[in-house]
Amino acid sequence: MANSYKYLFGPVPSRRLGRSLGVDLIPFKTCTMNCRFCQLGDSACALSERAEYVPMAEVLAELVQWNEFDGQADHITLAGSGEPTLHTGFGEVLRWIKNNTDIPSVLLSNGTLFHLPEVRAGAALADKVKVTLSAWDEASFQQIHRPAPGVTFKQLVEGERAFRQEFSGELSVEVFIVEGMNSAASDVEKIAALVETINPDRIDLNTAVRPPADSGVQAISPEQLAKLAKILGPKAEGVASFKKPSAPALEVTPEALLGLIQRHPATAGQLAKDYNAPLDSILKTLDALVADGRLCAEERDGETYYFHRA
Ligand code: SF4
Known part of the structure; x- marks a missing residue:
């Protein structure tokens, strides 16, 4: 989008x-x-x-x-x-x-x-x-x-x-x-x-x-x-x-990840699977969003989940 x-x-x-x-x-x-x-x-x-x-x-x-x-x-x-x-x-x-x-x-x-x-x-x-x-x-x-x-x-x-x-x-x-x-x-x-x-x-x-x-x-x-x-x-x-x-690959823009995580907190692995996209490119986008203060990362059950920062 x-x-x-x-x-x-x-x-x-x-x-x-x-x-x-x-x-x-x-x-x-x-x-x-x-x-x-x-x-x-x-x-x-x-x-x-x-x-x-x-x-x-x-x-x-x-x-x-x-x-x-x-x-x-x-x-x-x-x-x-x-x-x-x-x-x-x-x-x-x-x-x-x-x-x-x-x-x-x-x-x-x-x-x-x-x-x-x-x-x-x-x-x-x-x-x-x-x-x-x-x-x-x-x-x-x-x-x-x-x-x-x-x-x-x-x-x-x-x-x-x-x-x-x-x-x-x-x-x-x-x-x-x-x-x-x-x-x-x-x-x-x-x-x-x-x-x-x-x-x-x-x-x-x-x-x-x-x-x-x-x-x-x-x-x-x-x-x-x-x-x-x-x-x-x-x-x-x-x-x-x-x-x-995996569903068909979709373009993974920062806005797409933000829109999804705002409604459903997720791990990088889940997002890579959802979008059928390479894990390292998802992690790179997530890291940039965390650095921008738009997402935060939190450990749950031994995994890192990304949450939207209201
Ligand atoms: S509380 Fe959460 S899970 Fe329950 S119906 Fe509302 S949005 Fe859905």
Whole structure:
């Protein structure tokens, strides 16, 4: 991406989505939950009030500019620094993508606001939607996700079920496994029974392979993940990038790395794999960004992770 944008980032290489342009409609870590495994860090408080968190006119102006001067991506994805459906204009962005490009749109949401008919109507404008279901009752939901006051597990499940009834595009459910919280086979059996009632097209099984907010949160092993995927049935696939195959090579500019790391802290090795680029050239760019004060490097679990410096 030649131009520098405030609300667009990437395209980010993705195994499933190819080159995915990100649209970030939410100020950093503004979310209806404060998940123990969140890579964005710990938030002071979760909230559920919907608003125009960033100016819609500026987001659409950036999309117009990107479409005119670049326009190359396999998907355009609403994701990034928090929960995109908190923005009252997220449906308008999806409508713009549909009306002005041939690129399929993707909404990555935690599903907590899908009990609201206006949120479901906006989400239905996406071609692909991914929601979350990693708990089986209110207590496990509170423990894993630490939601905002008033955000309940019942609303989450009923909202996701209602959306499936109304949405004919591709719906996937992400089940995020945290060691010792929802990693027992009996926990996953209860989650599987609920996921079945939603009837998604796909189930993505994930775990905390990148550094979470809570350093006590542990990922499960690839072998455990494979066993749990069997409980969730044939639609389930482990998507944690233990050894993710490389996506096609993309240009790795400092802005591209900054845009990605702002939303997902990463090691140089992970970035080299993501971008299918030589490790030494990634390290050189990261070192320059650290020297500039735009990134900081921190040791986690014996590896050096790069974080955005706010
Ligand atoms: S993991 Fe996603 S849903 Fe959970 S707090 Fe972070 S941004 Fe919000």
